[in-house]
Amino acid sequence: MSEELKFHFVVDGDDFTSAGKASVQVKKNLRQLGLSPETIRRVSIAMYEGEINMVIHAGGGVADVTVTEEYIEILLSDKGPGIKDIEQAMQEGFSTASDNIRSLGFGAGMGLPNMKRYTDYMDIKSTVGVGTDITMRVNI
Amino acid sequence: MTVEALTEYGFEPLCVPDPDREITGVYIGDLLSWVMGRAKSGDAWLTIMSNINIVAVASLADTSCIILAEGVTIESDVIKTADAKDINIFSFSGSCYDAAVLLSGLL
Numbered sequence: 338m339s340e341e342l343k344f345h346f347v348v349d350g351d352d353f354t355s356a357g358k359a360s361v362q363v364k365k366n367l368r369q370l371g372l373s374p375e376t377i378r379r380v381s382i383a384m385y386e387g388e389i390n391m392v393i394h395a396g397g398g399v400a401d402v403t404v405t406e407e408y409i410e411i412l413l414s415d416k417g418p419g420i421k422d423i424e425q426a427m428q429e430g431f432s433t434a435s436d437n438i439r440s441l442g443f444g445a446g447m448g449l450p451n452m453k454r455y456t457d458y459m460d461i462k463s464t465v466g467v468g469t470d471i472t473m474r475v476n477i
Numbered sequence: 478m479t480v481e482a483l484t485e486y487g488f489e490p491l492c493v494p495d496p497d498r499e500i501t502g503v504y505i506g507d508l509l510s511w512v513m514g515r516a517k518s519g520d521a522w523l524t525i526m527s528n529i530n531i532v533a534v535a536s537l538a539d540t541s542c543i544i545l546a547e548g549v550t551i552e553s554d555v556i557k558t559a560d561a562k563d564i565n566i567f568s569f570s571g572s573c574y575d576a577a578v579l580l581s582g583l584l
């Protein structure tokens with residue numbers, strides 16, 4: 338890999354049955370690039386958690402993945418309600434998910450902590466009423 | 478043991494597109510983010526959660542198979558998706574505990 342590779346995805350906000358499509362596609366793409374299974378697993382789980390959050394909490398958004406020689410970067414951007422208290426949202430177990438969402442197995446409040454765990458760098462920028470931008474990086 | 482061998486021990490195959498996959502451990506849980514945070518690659522995932530999202534979770538967490546305990550039923554389109562995504566799914570009539578005890582003697 339001598340140059341950067343970029344993948345762009347639009348994440349549908351009201352399609353639960355295909356939620357996670359972008360992450361599954363990224364996993365496939367990274368496999369073709371011959372990256373290590375552990376790196377692929379970390380990237381695709383972190384991205385899935387972010388993708389699902391955009392579907393559940395923000396009505397959808399966009400995802401951009403960049404692969405360089407040193408790292409894989411995931412940018413998630415939505416125009417949802419934003420996160421009021423990021424520190425609180427980052428805590429294990431904190432969730433505002435509805436009962437309906439919980440009945441599907443989401444809403445454990447573990448998504449953001451997983452994203453942090455599986456990545457080497459994570460930054461959340463969020464403004465209430467405007468949206469949320471999350472940057473994650475996994476070193477190769 | 479391989480996933481395929483599960484059929485000999487009372488696990489009913491619902492779809493087994495990747496029969497040679499090795500089972501290297503077990504994880505029990507129904508909350509998807511816990512599974513993604515704690516299950517290890519190669520684990521058999523025991524759960525009672527049967528909606529479509531389990532397929533993506535099993536794929537991304539790289540579990541060796543999903544085992545639906547308590548004989549819970551699953552929609553045919555979930556099985557179809559799992560087949561296309563190379564995800565093995567079995568059904569088990571006993572509890573997650575029963576299945577785990579059985580697997581503990583086999584692994």
Ligand SMILES: Nc1ncnc2c1ncn2[C@@H]1O[C@H](COP(=O)(O)OP(=O)(O)OP(=O)(O)O)[C@@H](O)[C@H]1O
Nearest residue numbers: 390394395426432433443444445446447448449510
């Ligand atoms: N993109 C987002 N837009 C608005 N709020 C968000 C977004 N992502 C997360 N949140 C808020 O942060 C909380 C914690 O998110 P986290 O992913 O850790 O848990 P969860 O999505 O509620 O449950 P889980 O991820 O375990 O299924 C959410 O309940 C929600 O209130």
Ligand SMILES: [Mg+2]
Nearest residue numbers: 386390448449
């Ligand atoms: Mg989440």
